[in-house]
Amino acid sequence: MWTRIIFKELWRRKWGFLFSVVAVSAAAAVLVLVVTVSASMQQAFRGATLATKQNLMVVSADADPQKFYRGDLGSATMPESVMDQLTDRSRVVQITMEPKYRADVEHMEVMKIDDPRYVNREPVPRNVYYYPVPDLGSHFQAEFQTVATITLGGRTFDGALLTGQREEEGRRTPSPGGENREAGGEKREGGEKGEGGGEKKQLVTPAPPGHAALGKAIAQALGAKVGDTIEAASRQPAATRTFKIASIKPAAGTMDDVRVYAALDDVQKMLNAPGRINRVMILSCKCDQLLTSQIADVFQASLNMNPGGQADPVRARVLMFKDIADARDRVRNVSDKIVGVMTPTVAAICVLLIGGYFYFNVRERQQEIGVMLAVGHTPAPIILILLAKLLMVALLGALIGGVGGIYVARAMRAPLNLRALVEPWDQWWQLLVGALGVAALASVWPLLVAGRTRAADILRNS
Amino acid sequence: MTQTGTRAVAPPPAAGPMVTAENLTRTYIKGAERINAIDGVNLTVAPGEFLAINGPSGSGKTTLLFALAGLIRPTSGTVRVAGVEVSSQSPAATARFRAEHIGFIFQTFYLVPYLTAAENVMLAQTASGSGADAAAAGELLSRIGLGERLRHKPSELSAGEQQRVAFARAVVNRPPLLLGDEPTGNLDQKRGREILELIADYNRGGGTVILVTHSDTVTEFASRRIDLVDGRIMGG
Numbered sequence: 001m002w003t004r005i006i007f008k009e010l011w012r013r014k015w016g017f018l019f020s021v022v023a024v025s026a027a028a029a030v031l032v033l034v035v036t037v038s039a040s041m042q043q044a045f046r047g048a049t050l051a052t053k054q055n056l057m058v059v060s061a062d063a064d065p066q067k068f069y070r071g072d073l074g075s076a077t078m079p080e081s082v083m084d085q086l087t088d089r090s091r092v093v094q095i096t097m098e099p100k101y102r103a104d105v106e107h108m109e110v111m112k113i114d115d116p117r118y119v120n121r122e123p124v125p126r127n128v129y130y131y132p133v134p135d136l137g138s139h140f141q142a143e144f145q146t147v148a149t150i151t152l153g154g155r156t157f158d159g160a161l162l163t164g165q166r167e168e169e170g171r172r173t174p175s176p177g178g179e180n181r182e183a184g185g186e187k188r189e190g191g192e193k194g195e196g197g198g199e200k201k202q203l204v205t206p207a208p209p210g211h212a213a214l215g216k217a218i219a220q221a222l223g224a225k226v227g228d229t230i231e232a233a234s235r236q237p238a239a240t241r242t243f244k245i246a247s248i249k250p251a252a253g254t255m256d257d258v259r260v261y262a263a264l265d266d267v268q269k270m271l272n273a274p275g276r277i278n279r280v281m282i283l284s285c286k287c288d289q290l291l292t293s294q295i296a297d298v299f300q301a302s303l304n305m306n307p308g309g310q311a312d313p314v315r316a317r318v319l320m321f322k323d324i325a326d327a328r329d330r331v332r333n334v335s336d337k338i339v340g341v342m343t344p345t346v347a348a349i350c351v352l353l354i355g356g357y358f359y360f361n362v363r364e365r366q367q368e369i370g371v372m373l374a375v376g377h378t379p380a381p382i383i384l385i386l387l388a389k390l391l392m393v394a395l396l397g398a399l400i401g402g403v404g405g406i407y408v409a410r411a412m413r414a415p416l417n418l419r420a421l422v423e424p425w426d427q428w429w430q431l432l433v434g435a436l437g438v439a440a441l442a443s444v445w446p447l448l449v450a451g452r453t454r455a456a457d458i459l460r461n462s
Numbered sequence: 463m464t465q466t467g468t469r470a471v472a473p474p475p476a477a478g479p480m481v482t483a484e485n486l487t488r489t490y491i492k493g494a495e496r497i498n499a500i501d502g503v504n505l506t507v508a509p510g511e512f513l514a515i516n517g518p519s520g521s522g523k524t525t526l527l528f529a530l531a532g533l534i535r536p537t538s539g540t541v542r543v544a545g546v547e548v549s550s551q552s553p554a555a556t557a558r559f560r561a562e563h564i565g566f567i568f569q570t571f572y573l574v575p576y577l578t579a580a581e582n583v584m585l586a587q588t589a590s591g592s593g594a595d596a597a598a599a600g601e602l603l604s605r606i607g608l609g610e611r612l613r614h615k616p617s618e619l620s621a622g623e624q625q626r627v628a629f630a631r632a633v634v635n636r637p638p639l640l641l642g643d644e645p646t647g648n649l650d651q652k653r654g655r656e657i658l659e660l661i662a663d664y665n666r667g668g669g670t671v672i673l674v675t676h677s678d679t680v681t682e683f684a685s686r687r688i689d690l691v692d693g694r695i696m697g698g
């Protein structure tokens with residue numbers, strides 16, 4: 001009987017119901033749209049900036065900043081062992097912060113792995129996370145880069161960046177606090193799978209010895225094909241070496257197009273600088289600026305620590321690519337702000353919409369309420385019947401608005417994938433909880449009105 | 463059509479009076495003005511009685527009736543129905559009590575517009591412990607001549623038919639007491655009489671009736687008559 005009452009009343013006053021559901025859906029859809037578009041905007045921006053492979057770079061303390069921005073790191077070198085030092089597993093970074101890289105990083109330090117808190121995995125204070133240095137989500141790439149002239153069959157390309165690369169080999173990337181923590185800095189062979197996490201994919205495949213991968217611009221200028229042999233002549237120090245073209249990179253629209261990638265070993269031999277490099281790239285740390293700068297500090301500290309009792313500490317400098325980190329933070333701030341303003345605004349609009357609708361519905365139904373009281377119904381089920389409609393408006397609105405918002409976001413070809421949208425179920429929980437919260441707020445005044453309904457006042461003939 | 467209500471209602475005869483009002487007063491305050499809508503009413507109605515209440519407009523008839531039904535809390539005084547002190551119960555408790563013991567019909571029917579005739583009757587059934595019973599509701603409506611109208615909405619019924627549905631709603635739970643606030647006020651002579659016949663039938667079946675009315679026809683059926691003037695009982 002109750003469901004009959006609920007649905008018959010709904011049907012009788014369907015237009016008002018439809019209107020309010022549509023209005024609430026529209027408001028919810030706008031919110032979902034704002035949230036998803038801003039999330040996908042951040043995601044896209046992060047992707048775009050990650051693709052530029054930036055974050056942190058370690059160069060010799062003697063490197064000339066002007067040259068280095070032109071890509072010519074020249075003769076200011078540092079020992080290759082810098083890389084090993086940076087990726088040394090015996091060092092642990094302790095970061096005190098919220099899990100989501102919130103901007104409240106309080107404290108970070110480098111310490112030895114034999115710290116008992118870490119080794120015995122005793123309970124640590126909340127919000128303190130221990131990361132072995134290589135597990136910060138970064139790739140490390142040691143490079144020796146110099147400016148060279150490339151020659152092929154009488155044609156030359158001046159100002160190419162000859163880059164010898166050694167990437168850290170397939171590392172385990174256990175999750176923080178996970179298994180497989182081992183002291184010692186020895187490297188692992190590629191292809192091995194850690195139980196605590198997948199193996200990190202290599203960013204680049206350095207060319208095999210004697211071979212080179214050619215940037216598109218150079219290949220075009222020289223008319224080079226795979227299998228051709230090029231000659232590279234560096235200026236400082238002056239040296240030459242030949243490479244067989246192993247592959248030609250697709251156009252990137254960046255400095256990569258004028259780069260010749262070779263094995264680090266080959267370039268070191270050519271330049272007569274065994275065991276020397278002139279930069280280490282630390283790539284794709286998914287951190288905001290604050291964290292990035294803190295990590296830069298850690299690395300710098302790690303370089304200055306002079307482990308292993310070397311005679312000289314490595315004279316190296318950690319540089320942060322501030323512009324991109326700044327831009328990323330700005331994007332995040334703006335979209336956080338938009339979401340932060342839109343969420344309460346839409347919630348307030350929904351409260352007004354639903355509350356107003358519910359209020360007029362209750363007013364409209366006062367006679368029914370009076371009749372029900374007169375024939376002997378207690379107030380409780382009557383209020384539940386009234387609330388059922390309110391809940392339907394709120395939940396239908398949230399559902400239609402949620403699905404509609406996602407659909408529109410997709411239709412707009414916002415760069416998001418549906419799985420990523422649907423899968424964090426907490427989003428749907430948030431929507432549900434939000435709808436219930438809105439419904440609760442919206443119901444207060446109308447229910448007070450309904451609760452004050454005196455059958456006598458309504459049923460009195462006047 | 464007469465003779466039908468008898469089987470429709472079989473209220474249990476109560477021991478002692480059906481209704482007692484003692485020193486019943488209801489005061490409304492409008493600004494600085496205090497209106498005693500009913501003013502020290504004492505009233506006893508025996509089981510099986512058919513009481514007609516007369517009086518000029520504004521004399522407090524509706525207020526008295528609603529106070530008897532527990533729809534209005536008296537400012538002072540007490541109301542007992544079937545031995546239960548209605549006037550001091552909580553609203554929820556009076557509601558439950560009403561469901562089983564008191565039927566009410568109004569001048570303007572007050573049917574729920576989106577429910578059918580049968581469903582309007584079932585609405586009262588759900589309020590009582592026994593719950594909705596479509597068959598019983600249909601049977602009752604058929605007995606009072608609405609067998610063809612079970613699935614009609616109030617807007618599809620004539621005024622007389624609507625009031626008969628309202629009557630069925632009032633008596634479907636077999637309450638021992640039936641209250642009516644000018645139930646014939648919106649009906650023509652003939653339809654009004656039909657309703658009164660139904661009420662009289664209910665009364666003959668043992669039900670106690672208290673009707674507020676201006677109609678002279680009621681006097682034919684009523685066993686007693688009182689006049690209310692300015693919230694006080696004059697005759698009786």
Ligand SMILES: Nc1ncnc2c1ncn2[C@@H]1O[C@H](COP(=O)(O)OP(=O)(O)OP(=O)(O)O)[C@@H](O)[C@H]1O
Nearest residue numbers: 461490492497499518519520521522523524525526
């Ligand atoms: N809620 C209220 N607030 C203020 N005054 C009220 C209220 N209800 C009733 N009254 C007053 O109480 C008095 C009695 O009203 P009541 O409706 O009981 O009279 P009545 O005899 O039923 O009149 P009628 O024959 O017109 O229906 C009237 O003066 C009315 O104005």
Ligand SMILES: [Mg+2]
Nearest residue numbers: 461523524525
């Ligand atoms: Mg009246």
